[in-house]
Amino acid sequence: MEKFSRIILVLVAILILAITLPMLYWMAFEKPIKKPNVFYSCTDDDFFIQRAGTPIIFEDSKGNKYTREKFEQKLPMMNFQQLMVSGLMPDSIKGKAIDIHEVGRNRSFIRIKPEDMNCPKPKLFPMFESQSGRASLELPNDYFRITWRVEFIDAGSNKILEEKSQLFSAALYHKGFAFPAIKIEGIPTTRKSCDEGYLIVDSSNQLFHVKMIKGQPFVKKISLPEGLKFKHIACVDFKDKKYYAYLISDKDGIYILTQDEYELIKFPVTEYDAGNCELKIFGDLFNYNVTVDAEGHTDVIILNKEYKKVDSYHESWPKLSDRTEGKIFGYLFPVELLMEDRNSKYINFYWKGSGGKGWIILNLLLVAVHFLILRQREAKLKGHTVDLALVAVTGIYGFLAVHLFQNKFFD
Amino acid sequence: MNNVIECRNLTHYYGKKMVYENLNIHVMDGSILGLLGKNGAGKTTTINILNGFLQPRSGECLIYGENSQHLTPATKARIGFLIEGHIQYTFMNIHQIEKFYSGFYPNWKPAPYWELMSKLKVSPTQKISTMSCGQRSQVALGLILAQNPDLLILDDFSMGLDPGYRRLFIDYLREYAKSENKTIFTTSHIIQDMERLIDDVLIMDYNRVLAQCPISEFMTTFKRFDFELENDQVNLKKEPFVRNLEMVKNKVELYTYESKEFVQKFLENNSVGHKGFKQVKMELEDAFIGLTGKY
């Protein structure tokens, strides 16, 4: 029993060391990576890159250097406010006369991180009145959930509003909704230009658009291609009112859902891996700039307004595991344990390989050291086989752990 | 008679510091052994080994035939253990602690406990922590008596007892042990009155055993001779028959197991001039100091 309790303590110590030692290592030795910011110029049809440093480097894809002012002039859609102030905004681009209001109206930006998909989501939402006739939205007193039916619950009394619940449940049911909902996405804030309700995925992976108009349910079933499922829906409130949301399919396809016609349009982007990449989409008068940032590289894909790919840019840099500090890490530690992950807001036991094989050498070395210590103590090896095995497998963690909780049994 | 305690070739070190090597102890059923030694001589080490709180470097102790490192509950129930300093659960009062211990021992006899408690003049709800040292010692001793064990291991039981009470307790303990055939293993660094209690004596010094025999044998064979040397440059300390020698100027106290005749003859044969030679009768305490030295 004592031996069992020791083994548990040793394992716990290994766990803690596998969290703590890598954390301290990275804190001490990790150097920041200066990722490039890549933009696409509608005037030159070329990529322009801003690189961090002192001074900041501004260059084009061929490596020609620019001053900040020149650089900004190459990107009038991105910097139109600055160019207006400086009086440098061109009157026309590509033969198209520039209306500053139009430029503003066509600007849109969205960023989707992996952790936006891997996070605890609320299960209750406010259903705004979409056409209240008021200038601003008001937060309702009740919130809805979709379990075996739609239920509105009054926040003051925590009671179900039966009439409203039945009204919405019936409306969904008649449109073929399969209860319960597995995803409810919207923009649950009063600080938006108008309300477009929620996009809801039911338990049969059908997509619905639900909102409330003058107290009555509005339900639209959106026809989807066969087998299309969504892992993430990001509703948007852009000034051009062209579409409701960006949708990410389970196969990492990027879609937009147009307003009114409910047309699903797929972006011709294959570089995106939703679990590990950050996606940024910047829309302007001429293009959609789709940036996919991964750990060791960035891809920028330029689409025109017809969603056709017109250009792309790829740049890579050494991943952490390929850099000096990462390589040394691979010689020291077999794995690393994290309770929090960059790509998730959930707490979990995230085991990450150290990326190298060099740790095998250290592990064997530590086994030898441990063996010598045992020899010096004239200990019988039989009682230490588990310890030696732990050191062999877990390396530095196991070595420290077996000495922290000493193996001194007398019988 | 059987040995209740049997320690064989006991050897222990604290790090590199030797406590003792190849110590053998036997305590026979119904006898009372006193383990005497100065502070730090290894008394508590021995007690700890006996109670399974210390694994000796080598050797083993058997109590009722069981290795003291793995005593069965049944055997532990037969052993009453008084920790040095009369340690007990001081967050309890005398009723609570009696209730606690009575649950463990089927032979629990509360009478002697309550008899002792009635003399204490403590209130029933008074916690043991607020009692005086003497009162606490009686609670601890009373509990052991109530446990009614066959073997009593008492680590420095006389510590903190008033002289009168110590005498009383020793007499009571001997009477109790002899009438009920109890075996006692006790240590003490206060030697006064121990003679009245113990049958066998084991005297320890730092890392060795100085004497191990029945007390009567020890008291008759170990002797002290006083005399005055004519030449105080003579050094008798190295002579093999001399166990210890204390000298102030030319006044000598010589301790030995040899007879008066032997010592006198030695002095004559070696022409050691002396006068006033006499044997001095000793109490146990004198003999203890004579054997272990004053320092």
Next chain:
Amino acid sequence: MWKSIVYKEWLKIRWFLIGFTTLGIVGIGYLFLKVQHGFTFNGGSGFWYNILFMGFQFFGYFKYFPLFGGLLIGVAQYFPETINKRIKLTFHLPLKENNVLLMMHAFGVVCLLISFLLLLGMFVTMSNFYFPSQMVYDSVVSVIPWFLAGLVAYFFVALIVLEPVWMYRFFYTLVAGFFADIYIKSPVIAAYGPAIPGLFVLTILMSVALLFSAYRFRKGEM
């Protein structure tokens, strides 16, 4: 015999346990008084909104409370055993040494669990009054690791207090600190969902940790 063990352990921890539980009850009462106040002055809708979409944890105060309880009960139960090495008395009782310890430990755990369940039950009951089940469920997922941290703290206190060597006590305390930390990390509501089974297993495993330092004590490590 187990009755005597329970009796002694109860004598040691009763006032601490009662005090802790009372403090918890008063604290939860105060918490919901604040909720009630918030509902009255700002409306339930705004209050819900803050919880659902702004990451507001109305019970955030309680993060370290179970941890404190585990420390308190652990110290109350095991510290008196180490004064003058009184644990020797316990080991001398006519029981197997590990069994005595596990009995003491089990009683401590049961007491802590009763207290924790009482507080959790009160929290859930009162939450149900103000919030729908989904929100209550998310809150419970958020607080369960905190209660597990309380048990872990209790187990580590036993390990550390019974350990005979000061240097190792220090090391064990370091391990305990980092270990307890994995139970009280994220402030995001319900973020602990996937980790809870693993944390449960670790907590249960830790329950026998004290046997190790007790063994070291019995073999005379110093």
